[in-house]
Amino acid sequence: MPWLPLSQVWNIWKFGYEPFQAVGSDSLCLATPNGNMLWTCDTAIIKQLFTLHTVQVPVKILKFYDIWGPTLGSVEGEEWKTHRKVVTYGLNPSTLPTVWNEAIHQTRTLIQRWAQDDSVIPVAKHWTSRLALHVIASVFFDMKLDWREYTQAGKPPADGYRISFENALFTVVSRLGMIFIVPRTLMRILPFKALQDTHIALTDWTKYMQQLRAKATDNIEEVAAKRNKTILESVVVAGTPSAARPDNRALSEESVLGNIFFTLMAGHETTGNSLAFALLLLAVHPQHQSAIQRELDAHFGTRPMDEWTVEHDYQILRKGYLGATVQEVLRVYNVVQFIFRITIASTTVRDSKGVSHTIPEYTTCLINVGGAFHNPSVWTPTPVPASKKADLHHSPAIEFDPTRFLNISDEDDETFWPFGYGPRKCPGMPFAQVEMIGVISSMLKDHSLELVVSEKTLQNHKGNRQAAWEQTRDEAIRKLRDDVESNMNIQMVKELPIRLVERDMVA
Template structure:
């Protein structure tokens, strides 16, 4: 009996291995025929067991000789962001394939290739199978392709109007003022450390999309509810306000609580089937399941009420939130039930993805902009000078969308947003494919005619394209903090550094930017009413990147629907935060306020440098993707202080560098390997060359 079992096990192993080898052979032949540079790896990065379990294998893999494990980097979900343009430089090609038994992936940071792929929508569709988990409320514009996507896109793009952007502007200003007040304290002096910037910007964005998206205003929590846990210990009560009072009849949670619970547990919602989630014991699963139903029910009620209000003529004529427009156009203006209208579950599905796509991305931009500005006091002063010129002392209550937004867009605020998105694009690998039955596709790669094999997963590598030295103007590195911003990438130039000034084309003699005469009109592609915006991502007054080299909002037909929405929101918030205040790194870990007061600038520079190093380390090793790229490994504490009362001089980094000439190096570490351990900054000697062998292995 035992021998039969052994034989069966043996045969199964042989079968699996043979199967793998045959599939690998087939894929290698296709890659060879493609004419595209390729690298053979043992695992397909989308393999479920690898996605979930690769970290568990790291301790074992680290024990093996490095030359056996060079492939690991090429199978990690975010390696093109971890290594940035360096991957492509060391591989020697701006576009390459990885070939494994499980499938092929084409990585590219080559602007003409990216541009061709985003333009040829039918030839390079999105691999929709990776999005199915986003369908929890219904099919939608993000998760579909082909004709179904066209139907969703046609339905969802009309509500994104200039009128809606006015709502976004007003609500963003209102929310940003409330957020700032909660940070600077009762006396407005900002003696308190804020360590919840990421959470608060998320809340702000969610509140903006709730108001401008569904006409549902959410208020900032009062100071009594800041950072208290609810009775179950489950959710931070600072996220909700007046929970008991706000629970609508027939509900068990308030709307605000439901949306926070839903989004806080988004991975559970995506990964577990609904029947399983409802059966798992424990407060987290229970609340997650409850929140799913509660938020869905709130939104269904909202849909029914909106529909009834519009039909009975009760609804205000000038209601420009997205949901009202969607209901009007999709559920009411049926026009004898035209073909292609959305059904109710699809409207709900779209509302959900708009919340999801819209809140985290915009929140990240505000959060990272503040973080970079805290590290760059001189840039912050420039921004403030610009804001002085734009607003001439007018308070936010007197700001006007039509007059002030173009100036923000074409000035330092616009440059800061553009630069932040260049460095930390929320989607680091925009997915395309030759799947969905489209077959092999001709494509010019590296100037030569190639054939992308069928069933190839394609990743448009934003992190690398945004730092491609052949396509971006570069300057010498400024060596922030005394060493390169990234241990291996772009160590000879400043593309890893935050320098919004690179976007400014015109400056006034006094150092402020010339304000723009107008914001570029959204130029919509004629074809199909799909709301495809052909205008540039940045103002006409700012540097215009080569097509395909800058795609924080993606490009072409599947480009972001909420681009203008997000830009309006982020610029309005930046303006509110920095008009009269400055952001500084909180250094509580290293010195008290009293100690700091007694220090001279040299001593302050030592303290500031330590706090800055913590942030830079977090930006290097603490970023990760769940839905979007975010800081996952900790939080950065800040202080917002009145403008002019900053504790550190603007040239604080320069002071530190002047005092430490010996520690300034631009050598980097050639063998830096993110999965194999923390980067060693000091020396490159003896470090293994991660990509060297792979280069020769190809072809």
């Protein structure tokens, strides 16, 4: 495998296939003062990294996740198996009807909320992340959140608390960076409002969670017998040995709280950011939106949304154009662009061309998901002329084409594994898929998403609406390259206004 030229070190963090193209190889090595690193977007190598027993998650660098105690994200081996069993039990299929119903309810009430702002949505992610949090609050804790602003003046706190449940939750998830870095004692005593607000939110959030956990442990047999448990209740049941379940390994309060929060965190921004990319891509590519709407009309007719079910309707939509669209969003903008692994012994892998490579012990491996899902040897680029692609800044949005997934089932994970692969594969995959399909179907059944063409652009084109729209679309496609930020996820935080309009049923 080639060594990464120093001139390309910064480029490698760019999302997509570009950095590999610049160097002309699908795998690259780098020697650093902290040891060797391997970057790869070669699917054959990646699948071995996901499954070989000499390759592990580098848990030492992930200890910052442990706000309360160890979680499945920060442990390996037998300990990980215990945590994984508990979390998988929490995310069992009996939760999916609640995910579906809540996703549809939240979308319908969001559409009413948007109407207050003339249905113009400047930053889609702002709303889709909140929507994802509302669905989580319902499925994890049976807490119903609405679209009022989260403010101190909002809902009053419960007795014995300084802020409400939703305010605490929202503050904690939006200040994660601070929570991971600043020790709690410092947070409490340093005279900065942001730190002190975060400290109050974290303290109250911990108390709310402890209270919910205690409610479940105090009535554990009754809770265990419930058919529809919240995720918190299921995690508590699976982590509490009892006469009826003597095999359950006891999970400390810190680990129950930690795992619930880690799972919530893993499912919140991933789904919220993916949904934002979906809405933006559909506004940029109206032909795919129309294809979804034709499918929704043919499937639902005039059946009211209250009667849509996850057991019947979701299963059909998942296999159709809408399912293919969700897959393509996850390919073109997979929000988890990098996944880390480390070799704990010398490891031999075989690449896609059949060539063997030996990776030395303690090499940090960076699985470049974005590169793999744009690798032209696997994914045929769209037939847009090279000069036009350059004019559009080689944006991934150019490559958006759901039809490539129409005949591929989502169980076919040979080249496409947006939720990971092997034992660590995302246990929230059905949750995320049900939510995304619930949101998009209930949004597009009676409404369409469109780009907002400014008056100035229209004037520049002397009132020619088609030309003005095309210019707006090209600008949006460029923004979907230049303005995408890479944090723990990739996300579109800058403005790219879209509007929701009622569908013209006659047309």
